Amino acid sequence: MAELLNDEEIGKALGHLPEWRRVDGALERAVELPDFPTAIQVVNRVAEIAESENHHPDIDIRWRTLTFRLSTHSAGGITAKDVSLATEINGVVAAV
Numbered sequence: 001m002a003e004l005l006n007d008e009e010i011g012k013a014l015g016h017l018p019e020w021r022r023v024d025g026a027l028e029r030a031v032e033l034p035d036f037p038t039a040i041q042v043v044n045r046v047a048e049i050a051e052s053e054n055h056h057p058d059i060d061i062r063w064r065t066l067t068f069r070l071s072t073h074s075a076g077g078i079t080a081k082d083v084s085l086a087t088e089i090n091g092v093v094a095a096v
């Protein structure tokens, strides 16, 4: 099972993920896409990655704004899996 990261480890990870913030026991990023179809394309690409890694984000979809929330449910907080998926989500968004 993935180990929970401590405050120092989370802070260090966020240093490399300036688009993300810590909200309660999760990493969170909101991103605005050019339009709704593009937002759904991003969701679909993230879904492929999440399924391949068996680690799934919470996704809030409001028109063209997506909010991703990452936590490891089985650990009850933030683990390296969340940091890894955040990095991959950044890559998907950057490729739009």
Ligand SMILES: C[C@H](O)[C@H](O)[C@H]1CNC2=NC(N)=NC(=O)C2=N1
Residues within 6 Å of the ligand: 054, 055, 056, 057, 070, 071, 072, 073, 074, 075
């Ligand atoms: C049975 C299945 O492997 C688990 O429920 C996986 C699925 N996706 C998951 N996603 C997240 N974010 N946390 C988990 O603990 C988790 N567990």
